[in-house]
Amino acid sequence: MGKHILVLSCSPRKGGNSDTICDRFIEGARSAGHEVEKIHFKDKRINYCTGCGLCHNRAGHCSQKDDMTEILARMVAADVIVMATPIYFYSVSGQMKTLIDRACARYTEIVGKEFYFIMTAADGRPAAMDRALEAFRGFTDCLTDARECGVIRGTGLWGVKDATRSAVLKEAYEMGAAVK
Numbered sequence: 092m093g094k095h096i097l098v099l100s101c102s103p104r105k106g107g108n109s110d111t112i113c114d115r116f117i118e119g120a121r122s123a124g125h126e127v128e129k130i131h132f133k134d135k136r137i138n139y140c141t142g143c144g145l146c147h148n149r150a151g152h153c154s155q156k157d158d159m160t161e162i163l164a165r166m167v168a169a170d171v172i173v174m175a176t177p178i179y180f181y182s183v184s185g186q187m188k189t190l191i192d193r194a195c196a197r198y199t200e201i202v203g204k205e206f207y208f209i210m211t212a213a214d215g216r217p218a219a220m221d222r223a224l225e226a227f228r229g230f231t232d233c234l235t236d237a238r239e240c241g242v243i244r245g246t247g248l249w250g251v252k253d254a255t256r257s258a259v260l261k262e263a264y265e266m267g268a269a270v271k
């Protein structure tokens with residue numbers, strides 16, 4: 092039976108490099124019989140975590156009522172979570188960090204998931220993504236039984252459509268198709 096894959100695309104540029112790579116990953120995953128849902132940050136209203144602490148006292152409850160309620164429900168339900176970000180000053184985008192911080196309300200319920208990370212940068216060096224990868228791992232290290240299954244580093248991508256000419260799309264398709 093296919094898995095349920097949730098793709099969280101967190102560039103402010105819809106149809107940009109990381110989002111395009113997500114779409115190729117999704118094509119591959121669907122070809123292998125998986126069910127995929129992509130959520131783009133730009134389509135959602137997601138406020139910053141306020142650090143109010145309500146979720147510590149009432150597990151699962153966030154004081155804010157915005158689209159993160161639905162996204163957290165999807166994260167808890169998914170088998171596989173794909174997180175995609177552009178590199179901004181050698182870390183993840185503010186959008187991605189905001190989403191990660193808002194997972195605070197239910198992160199203890201995000202258990203046994205497989206994770207894939209997609210990153211894009213203008214820099215041509217794969218190591219340019221090491222800090223962002225550590226930021227992702229800072230999140231997944233807080234989860235129970237999270238398994239990192241794949242990392243895509245889209246290097247040398249500056250212009251909004253640069254990924255369409257990159258070999259990274261083939262890599263993304265194959266990684267999606269290889270989800271077991």
Ligand SMILES: Cc1cc2nc3c(=O)[nH]c(=O)nc-3n(C[C@H](O)[C@H](O)[C@H](O)COP(=O)(O)O)c2cc1C
Pocket residue numbers: 102103104106107108109110176177178179180181182211212213214215219248249250251
């Ligand atoms: C605010 C900002 C900061 C950026 N910082 C970096 C950086 O530190 N290193 C880098 O190689 N590229 C940097 N870039 C370029 C983006 O990472 C690159 O264009 C990426 O492919 C964008 O992906 P997207 O189309 O999915 O948004 C930055 C771009 C912006 C807008």
